[in-house]
Amino acid sequence: DAKTTQPPSMDCAEGRAANLPCNHSTISGNEYVYWYRQIHSQGPQYIIHGLKNNETNEMASLIITEDRKSSTLILPHATLRDTAVYYCIVRVGGTPLVFGKGTRLSVIA
């Protein structure tokens, strides 16, 4: 079973920041927070992951609370191509990914 809770859907205006929340209140000390997205009919795409510190790459930023019980994925300037299902997953390195239902993000022009 997925160990995270995400809202089923969100809307975001094109050009604005998309902030996708994730609750993982039972996360263990050795579990990482991973974010993937799946655009319709394609394989999941890796976005970013982190353990304790905030992380940023060319796609997004990941903000993890100090107690590690929740996190937020930030897409700084959402475009229509960012419309997808976003999955927040916690896992120990070296173990398979267990997917939940994710958040369906719709970017609106």
Next chain:
Amino acid sequence: ETGVTQTPRHLVMGMTNKKSLKCEQHLGHNAMYWYKQSAKKPLELMFVYNFKEQTENNSVPSRFSPECPNSSHLFLHLHTLQPEDSALYLCASSTLGQSGNTIYFGEGSWLTVV
């Protein structure tokens, strides 16, 4: 392009046919996975291979038979499937034994059983 290639991208097969899905990774990884995604359902893990050895079978029916001849190739042999087996089948790969190792997915094979 993720470095994980799946073929064919689309497959239609009858219930009495035998077919295979192929996955190849060019990332130097040593773990490979099969996932299944049925309509309106979350991705489900099917099989895990570490260093060519199967380490996880998630209660998958025997009509699905995986094969991992080496660390770069993974097959899913299909025989006497049912229409409810129609789904997107996804292959993925990763390294082992590293903290925070990332799993990369292929584009998937769409299977329709008629």
